[in-house]
Amino acid sequence: MDLLQLRAFTSTQPVTSENSWPALNLPVMISPMELDHDICYRALASRDARFDGRFFIAVKTTRIYCRPICPARTAKQENVLFFHTAAEAQELGFRPCLRCRPEAAPHSGAWRGVSNSGFSNTVSRALRLIEMGALDEGSLASLADKLGIGERQLRRLFEQYVGASPQGVAQTRRVLLAKQLIHETAMPITDIAFAAGFGSVRRFNEVFQQLYQRPPSDLRRDKQAGASTGVTLLLRYHPPYDWQAMLAYLSARAIAGLELVEDGIYVRSISIHGVQGLVSVQQANSHALAATIHFPNLAALPQIIARLRAMFDLAADPDMINQQLALDPLMKKLIAKRAGLRVPGAWDGFELAIRAVLGQQITVTAAIKLAGKIVAQYGEPLDTPDAQYPSLSHVFPTAAILSKANLTGMPQSRANTISALAAAFEAEPGLLSTGSNVTETCTKLLAICGIGDWTTQYIAMRQLREPDAFPASDIALIKAITQLEGPCKLSARAEAWRPWRAYAAQHLWTALGDTIA
Structure with missing residues (x-):
């Protein structure tokens, strides 16, 4: 399925205006290659939040561009242009609207999660x-x-x-x-x-x-500029978002000393180029998470925000994903229970790779205990422990340290794999960086002794953000599909879930947890 086909799926739900416009049967998914002027104008007239972030409106008479939900009076149809991105409008000389604030639009997923699209x-x-x-x-x-x-x-x-x-x-x-x-701020x-x-x-x-x-x-309105102990920002997304499922996933995998989930908040220590900090994330409302960032290097803020957006899968378009997966009867049932399920990401590629290796053929609990020991023994202690979260004591060990570490408490073969993986990262620090080519990266990972298809697919899901990654040999996935439908060849069964198999896997894992509970 190419990019155009992928974005062609449409919703059959009527768009109901919050401003008493007639209900409209409009396509929620709008092709990134072509914006239909009439459809977009009707969407603008409806002021429906589902279109927010999917395109922007520019008014030729005022030279201002807006979100589809802008409260300003709707301009005449002949006076408006439609763009996929704010950058497109801005580059043509339109300036951002001060009322609807284009910077507050949900981050568009139009260019995220498109695999093998040339x-x-x-x-x-x-x-x-x-x-x-x-x-x-x-x-x-x-x-x-x-x-x-x-x-x-x-x-x-x-x-x-x-x-x-x-x-x-x-x-x-x-x-x-x-x-x-x-x-x-x-x-x-x-x-x-x-x-x-x-x-x-x-x-x-x-x-x-x-x-x-x-x-x-x-x-600036109603804010006194001044020094602050942290920066709190809203990270917006397209609802629905199953925050409880995300917290449950993170809580079950929280490494002692490094991260924790407490009172509906996820908190962890971070390190970028040797500079330490702390981030916490909680749900602010039905359209945004609130991230509080404590980091001394302000220039790293865009990178931190981008990492958090990927970690919490905020660029996902649930309407499009659910609509495609729901063509399968099993996925339709699972989506009905958890329409806002996301694929949890990772803060750091190297950390995620080590977690994946530790998790090979053992339980999540056992793997996290091993990870906690590694962090306590080889992670760098925090320069200034946080008074509010005193249990956070270290940052994750670097590749340079783990490549030379004498790892114990695990099979020697697994310790050797971690050492080899760390050495590979030491030689190529950007091995799992943002923007890595999925196919090339997986090939490099498979060349490391002890890393197989399950590990590479898991890393592709969580770190490389590949929406069609699928660890078909995963024992829990096999158990989940067996409980739900009976024995089958999972890799063949999963073909119906392309190109969103990673989300299908997340539904199966979550359903298995629900069944066990």
């Missing part, structure tokens, strides 16, 4: 890298090198699939993040400039003056 897969990887700040510090040439293509080809692909240049996408990301920080304007990825305060002021026709400080 050039669009390259664009998807590029967008992930840009989200992580690849063009804040690096050049377009270095980004193209990471993707294995030339600069000219990268520009052409972005023009074809995104409607904006890579630099335009990066600039829009900086502007919208800065705008969010202005509205949602009390950070000083100078700090916001660097946290959003601007190279200088002067450039930051110039961009905002050009876009909003006023200085950044004029956009």
Whole structure:
């Protein structure tokens, strides 16, 4: 199934306006390659939240672009244009609306989770890298090198699939993040400039003056700028979201000293390039999680946000995923119970890979105990333990340390695999980084002694965010399908769930837990 086919599925549920417009039978899924003007205009008139983040509206008379749910009076049809991304609208000279705040739209999943889609897969990887700040510090040439293509080809692909240049996408990301920080935090304007990825305060002021026709400080409302012990931001998503299922997954796998789940909040220690910090995440409302970030290096904020978004699978489009999976009778039943189920991700690729190896052929509880011992013995102690969460004491060990560690308490073969895996990461730190090519990365992992198909598929699901990854040999998955339908060859049965087999696996694992409970 190619990208166009994937986005062609439509909802049969009527769109009911919150502003008393007539109910409309509109397609919720809108193709990223072509936006139908009439359909989009009807969606705009309906003000339905399901369209939020899926496209943006630009008004030619005011030169402003908005979200579909903007409360402003609907412009005449001949005066509006529709774009897939904010970057596309912004690059054509439209400025963000101050009422509906495009930076507050759910993060579009249009370019996420599209596997084996040729050039669009390259664009998807590029967008992930840009989200992580690849063009804040690096050049377009270095980004193209990471993707294995030339600069000219990268520009052409972005023009074809995104409607904006890579630099335009990066600039829009900086502007919208800065705008969010202005509205949602009390950070000083100078700090916001660097946290959003601007190279200088002067450039930051110039961009905002050009876009909003006023200085950044004029956009701040009811917040006194000043020092803060942490930055709290809303991470928005398309509902539904099964937060309890996500917490249950994380709680069962929480490594002592590294992370915990308490009172509906997930908390963990983090380390980026040797700098330590702490993050906590909880559900803010039905459309957003609230993340509180304690980290001394403000320039790392975009990367931290991007990691958290991936970890909590916030770019997923549940309407599209559920609609495709529900064509299968079994998945239809499971989705009816948990429509908001997400595929939990990972904070760090190396950490996830070690977890996967530790989990080979043993229970989750046993694997987490082993991980706790490794963290306590080889993880770097926190420089400043948090008074609110004193049990968090270490960050996860680095590849350099584990490659030379004398691991005990496990089969020697597994200890050897961890050492070899750590050595591979030491030689290639970006082995499981954002934007990695799934096929190439899995091939490299399989070359490491002790890593097989189950481990690579599990890593592809959790870290590489491959929506069609599926560890068919997983004992729990086999047990789940046997309980639900009877014995079968799972790999053959799973063909009906493409291209969302990772989500099908998550439903099966969760259903097995529900059955056991």
